[in-house]
Amino acid sequence: MIQNMQAGQLISLAINDQVKEAYVRNSDTLLYTLREQFGLVGAKPGCNNGDCGSCTVLVDGIPINSCHILSVEAVGHKITTIEGLTDSTIQQAFIGNWAIQCGYCTPGYILNIYALIQTYPDADDAMINEWLESNICRCTGYQEIKEAVKNTLIARKINE
Amino acid sequence: MKTESYTVIGKSVPRVDMPDKAFGRTKYTNDVTIPGVLHAKLHTSTRAHAVIKSINLAKAWEVPGVRAILTGDAFPFPVGPMLADRPPLAVNKVRYCGEPIAVVVADNIHQAKKAATLIDVEYEDLPVVNSPAEAMKSNAQLIHENLSNYKVQVKGVYPTPNTNIANLTKIRKGNMQTGWEASDITIESRVSFTPADHAALETRCARVEILSNGRVMVYSSTQGPFYVRKLLSEFFHIDAGMISVQTPLVGGAFGGKGTVQLEFIAYLASRAVGGKMVKIENSREEDLIMSPVHIGLDASVKLGATKDGKLKAAEIKFLFDSGAYSDTGAGISKAAASDCTGPYAIENVHCDSYCVYTNHPYATSFRGFGHPELTFAVEKAMDKLAARLQVDPFELRLLNAIGPGDTTPTQVNLNASNIGDVSSCLTKIRNLIGWNPNKNVQTTRDGKIRTKGISCFWKTSSTPPNATAGAVLTFNTDGSINLNCAAVELGQGTKTVLGQILAEKLKMDTKDIHVTLEVNTQYDPHQWKTVASSTTMIAGRAVLAAAEDAIKQLKNVGSTVLKSSPEDLDIAKGRIFLKDSPEYGVKITDVAVGYKYPNGNTVGGLVVGNGSYNVRHLTPLDPETGFGKPGPQWGVGAQAVEVEYNPKDYTYKIVKAATVLDAGKVINPQAAIGQMRGGMYLGLSWATRESFTFDDKGIVLNPQLRTYDILRASETPEYLVDFVETPLVDGPYGARGMGEYGVIGMAGALANSLSAACAADLNQLPLTPELIWKLVEGKGDVQ
16 A cells, blocks of 8 residues: 555656656655645645645646646646746736735746736636636735736737 | 836836745755754653643663653743743643643654654643633633733733733723724624644744853754744853854744744753754644644624714633743734724723633744734624624724724824725725625526635834844945845745845845845854744845945045045946046945045944844833834725625635735735735634644644645635835835735634624634534534
C-alpha cells in the first residue's frame, strides 16, 4: 500500500512554452510538481482544496486550481504559470491600481483575470464578479482588483 | 496643515514591494526548496477535552523515511507569551479540537503525512466547556487544574487559581453610585460571538536548523522575528545571540502571526534529528484551528445617561473566549478593559474584563486587538440608548465624544495631541454616508428596506512599556541609502512608508532609498513586533533618529570640505551645501564613504546612521483600579454601513461601507485608503459570516475554507474613505497608527444598520440570514 503510493513515472510537461521533464509520483498534484520540482513557486498553496484560487494556473488557457489536477493529468496540455505570463498588461494594471497588498493571492488572481480578458474581452460587471469569486484576497477588500480588471478591459477597447 | 511644504510625505509613492509580487517573483518563507530538509507533520486531537490514555506510534514508525516522532514528553513544560500555560505538544490531556499531540519528522512530506495519520491516540473524554459563560460557572469543569503553578511572563496578567479565569483586568473609575444617581435612563445590552479566524492566505510555517556550534537558525512567517527569538531563548534557555530569525515578506497576518507556535515545535523536531533543518507548514485545516484563532466574546454593557443623553455611568463585563490557552488573550482582555467605553467621555466606569478558558481553539491577537470586539458591544448599546432616549444615534455620539481634558477608563489625561478628533470624524462620516435621521430607513419599490448604521471607535496600542524599534542607514557609492529596520512587510506597505519618512527627512528622492524588505535578527536592530498599528510611529521615529544621526555625520565631514561650521550647512537632493549660498556645496556621494581630496588624502569614514525609539511613560495597569497608561496615543474614527434588507427572506446586501479615521498625518494616501478598505472588508466578512461552528462536544464543524465562509468579490460594498489629520506631536510628521482601525467599527455599524432594518436587536455575530430570521421571529437565543 505504502509502496503503491510512491509509484510514479517520468513525464514531460509543456510549461511556459518550454518542455520540462520530471519524475513524479502518480498522486502528485500539478501544484506540488510546479513548486517542488520546477521551482515555479508563484503558484501558492493557500488551501490545497480548491477554495481560495491562490494556486491558479492556465491549462490550455483555462484557469485551473493546480491543487486540483494531478501532474500526470497535465501531460499533453499547455500550462502557463505567473512566471510565464509575458504579456504584462494585467500585472501593470495591478500595480497601477494598488491591487496588491501581501501579494500571496496575486499570481492566482492575475492568471484568472488574464484568462477572463482573453476569453471575454467584453465582460460586464456581473461576469467580472463571477470570475473573481473563485479567488480569495484577504487584504484589499477587492475594490482595487475590480478596478484593475475594468481599467484593463477599457484600455484594450481603446487600443482596438 | 503643512502639507504643501512636504515633498514626499502625503504623496502616493508606489509601494516598493508591488512589482515582484505582480510577477510572482516574491519569495515567501515556504517558497524555497532546500535539498535534504526534513519535513514535519503534526498529529492533532480529534477531541476538545480528553485525557490521553495512550499514544501508539508503532505503525507510524513502520513508514519508510521516518526519522523522529515526538510527543508531549519531548518538552513537557508550558510555554506562552503572557502566561506560560501551553505545552508545545499536548501533555497528559488535550484541551481543544486540533491540538498538536505528536509531530513526525520524515525525509519527505508524504512520508511524514502518512506516518502522522497512522498514530493512534486513545482518549478518555472529559466534560467539555463550550462557552465562556459555562466556563465561569462556579461548578465548571476546570480546563487547567494547575493554573496557580503557571509562570506569569508579563507583569499585569492575573489568573485566578481553581477557576477557568486566565486573566481579570478591573477598571474602577469615579463612583458608580454617583453615576447611576445622575442617570435618568439606563439600558442594558448583551452581545456574543464565537471565535473566528484570521485566515491569512499564507498559512503559518517555519524552518529550524541547529548548527554544530549551537546556533539556532529560524526561518518563519512571523510578525515578530525578535519576538520568536525572545521566546525561544526564554523557554529553551538558549542565549538570544545564538538565535537568528529570518523573515522574508509575509503573506498576510492580521495578528495571527504575532505569536509563537510552530517555531517551538520545529526547534524540538530539529533537535531530535541532530540539528538537521526541519520544515513545518500548516495545512489550511491546521491553520484554521490548530494554530491560534480570532477571539470570541460574551459582553454585557449597562449605560446610564441623563434625559439629555449625557453619559454618566458605564458598567461593562467582558468574557473573552480565549479557548484552551491564554496566549495573547490575556493582553486582549486587558486592552479591551483599557478602552472599554469606546470613545465616549464617562466619569464613572466599572469594568471587569475576563480572559476565560474554554475547550475552543486558543485565541491570539486579531487586527484591532480586542477593539472590534468591544466596539461591537459598546456601539450596540449606544444605539439602544439612542432608541430609548428617542434621539438621533449620531447626535448621541457627538454629544458624548471624548476629547482633550477628559480621561480614559484607566485615567489617562487626554490632550490635544494624544487623542484624535472624534467629533470631526463623526461630522465627516455624516456627510460621507449621507446620514439623515428622518430618511435613514427607506423602503424600495420592490419592498426592500434600506438603512444606515454608524459606529465610533478608538484604540490605543497596548504595547509593552519597553516596545522599541531601531533603524540603520548605510550609504552606497552612488549616494543612495540602504534602510535596514526590523519592521515586517505584511502587505500593509510599512517598508514604503518608512522609506518616505527617510526621503522626506533627507530631502531625497524615494528612488534613492533602498529599503531592505527581509528581516534578519542578526543584522537588523531590535524591534518589538510589527503589530498594534504601531510601526509607523515607533519604527518611523527610529528612522527619523537615524536620519538625524546621518545628517550630523554628513555635515561634520561636509564642514571640513566646505570650510564652514556644520551649523551653516543644509542637505537636500543629494548635496551638502551652505544655507546662504546653496550653489556652494558637495555631493553626498563624495562625502558618505569618505571625502577624497584631489591629492588622494581622505577624511571622514563611512557614514552609518543609527537611530532608535522607545515608547514613553507606559505602565502596567493597577490590579484593583486599572489605573495606568496602556499606550502612547488614541487613534479615533467613525464608520457607517448602509444595507438593503429583504424582509421576505431575511437576506441583505451591503451597499456602502464608510470610514473616517483621524490619521494624524496621512503619509501615503493610496496605501492608507487601501488599509481602510481592507480593514472594512475584514470587519464585514467577520461580522456577516465568519465564525467557527462547534458541536456540543466542542468539535469544530467547519475547519476549511469550503465551510468557513469568507466574503468574496461580488459581495463587497462601495467603500468610502476619508481622513482627519490631528497631528500627534510625537508621531513622525504627526502620523498616528493606521493598520488596524478600518476593522474596528464595522460589526457595530452593520449590526446597527440591520437592527434598524429588521426592527430586532441583532446582538450576535455573524449576522447570517438564519440568525436574523431567528431573532426577528423570536426564536430565542440561537447559541
